[in-house]
Amino acid sequence: MKNETLLATLGSSPDDHHGVVNLPIYRASTILFPTYDAFMAADNGNWTTPIYGRYGTPSTMALEEALAQLDKADHAIVTSSGLAAIIVAMLAFVRAGDHVLIVDTIYGSTRRFCDMELKRLGVEVEYYDPLAGADIAKLFKNNTRIIFVESPGSLTFEMQDIPAIAKAAHAKNVLVLSDSTWATSLYFDAFAHGVDINIQSATKYISGHSDLVMGVITCKAEHYKRLHQTYRNMGMTPSGENCFLALRGLRTMAVRLAAHYDNALKMAAWLKTRAEVTEIFYPALAESPGHALWKRDCTGASSLFSFALKPVDERKLAAFFDGLELFGMGYSWGGYESLLVPVQLEKSRTATTWDHAGPLLRIHVGLEHIDDLISDLAAGFARMSA
Numbered sequence: 001m002k003n004e005t006l007l008a009t010l011g012s013s014p015d016d017h018h019g020v021v022n023l024p025i026y027r028a029s030t031i032l033f034p035t036y037d038a039f040m041a042a043d044n045g046n047w048t049t050p051i052y053g054r055y056g057t058p059s060t061m062a063l064e065e066a067l068a069q070l071d072k073a074d075h076a077i078v079t080s081s082g083l084a085a086i087i088v089a090m091l092a093f094v095r096a097g098d099h100v101l102i103v104d105t106i107y108g109s110t111r112r113f114c115d116m117e118l119k120r121l122g123v124e125v126e127y128y129d130p131l132a133g134a135d136i137a138k139l140f141k142n143n144t145r146i147i148f149v150e151s152p153g154s155l156t157f158e159m160q161d162i163p164a165i166a167k168a169a170h171a172k173n174v175l176v177l178s179d180s181t182w183a184t185s186l187y188f189d190a191f192a193h194g195v196d197i198n199i200q201s202a203t204k205y206i207s208g209h210s211d212l213v214m215g216v217i218t219c220k221a222e223h224y225k226r227l228h229q230t231y232r233n234m235g236m237t238p239s240g241e242n243c244f245l246a247l248r249g250l251r252t253m254a255v256r257l258a259a260h261y262d263n264a265l266k267m268a269a270w271l272k273t274r275a276e277v278t279e280i281f282y283p284a285l286a287e288s289p290g291h292a293l294w295k296r297d298c299t300g301a302s303s304l305f306s307f308a309l310k311p312v313d314e315r316k317l318a319a320f321f322d323g324l325e326l327f328g329m330g331y332s333w334g335g336y337e338s339l340l341v342p343v344q345l346e347k348s349r350t351a352t353t354w355d356h357a358g359p360l361l362r363i364h365v366g367l368e369h370i371d372d373l374i375s376d377l378a379a380g381f382a383r384m385s386a
């Protein structure tokens with residue numbers, strides 16, 4: 001079945017719920033067992049029976065089944081945030097004394113977790129250039145346990161050659177963990193490109209409506225037990241409400257993403273015509289340095305990218321932002337609404353350099369009409385130059 005059909009049908013079981021189309025929300029801590037034997041048999045180590053709310057309910061299980069199939073994985077685990085998914089995946093596989101390779105363009109909170117928690121636990125953390133490709137082989141040590149990729153990278157959107165990295169990693173028995181939130185399961189087939197553990201923030205395009213925080217880890221059968229054990233030990237379960245909303249988000253994900261992608265291409269084309277803009281960082285653009293890799297590995301693009309401006313007085317930049325009517329200034333992305341934020345790169349990179357003199361802005365192009373979005377930014381540029 002094609003993705004659109006999967007999205008319309010996965011995780012739905014009307015026959016089990018009086019014909020109700022959508023799975024009801026299971027709110028649960030206690031789950032009762034009818035007999036002593038059922039109680040004793042439930043915690044059998046294969047985690048298919050709900051035994052306690054924190055370990056999963058029919059709400060989490062339906063969502064996990066849907067997300068696993070969509071990602072062509074054997075299993076999915078849903079977590080209380082995207083960051084929680086990243087943390088569970090890392091802690092499942094590393095121990096004190098291990099060396100981990102993390103892409104320099106990693107999402108900022110992942111970096112903080114590595115710097116403040118992994119290092120404290122005795123893990124050696126090394127950041128690498130997103131353009132390393134097969135050269136990554138030079139950085140593997142005897143104690144390298146995982147390599148973390150994120151393609152395109154956060155804020156500057158460099159594409160990584162994941163198949164080349166995975167080939168080098170697997171030759172050294174190193175696991176490849178990927179944050180694939182940007183491309184989603186719809187536009188990037190992670191396991192076909194050598195990823196071992198795939199992670200997404202479901203807060204973004206999966207839920208799609210800026211009303212929940214959630215994460216998902218998908219994997220093949222060989223890694224499930226280890227991942228699930230760590231997940232159970234860390235108590236990072238999402239609520240039944242959020243699972244319901246994420247399942248509902250899935251139903252429209254393909255049409256939403258296609259519309260986001262279309263709007264983003266139009267926005268990027270317009271930004272290219274603006275004298276204030278010096279560079280656009282969006283691998284879907286033919287002139288982007290990562291375009292060839294993006295075209296080879298992805299089947300579409302989401303609507304998050306960034307652009308650099310010529311140097312401008314900070315008060316003028318503030319005037320650009322402050323009068324915006326449609327673009328909100330706030331964290332996250334992947335919802336239906338457009339967002340624009342100034343980005344501070346200086347503090348967040350150690351293996352790469354950033355040599356643009358002007359400000360960098362991250363844009364999330366929402367589902368509003370593109371003409372209205374362009375008018376909003378055009379008015380902002382007019383305020384900036386007034």
Ligand SMILES: Cc1ncc(COP(=O)(O)O)c(C=O)c1O
Pocket residue numbers: 081082083084107154179181182200201202203204213214215332333
């Ligand atoms: C690329 C990426 N990965 C992970 C996350 C973390 O997701 P969450 O906010 O759901 O914890 C974010 C959040 O912005 C992100 O941009």
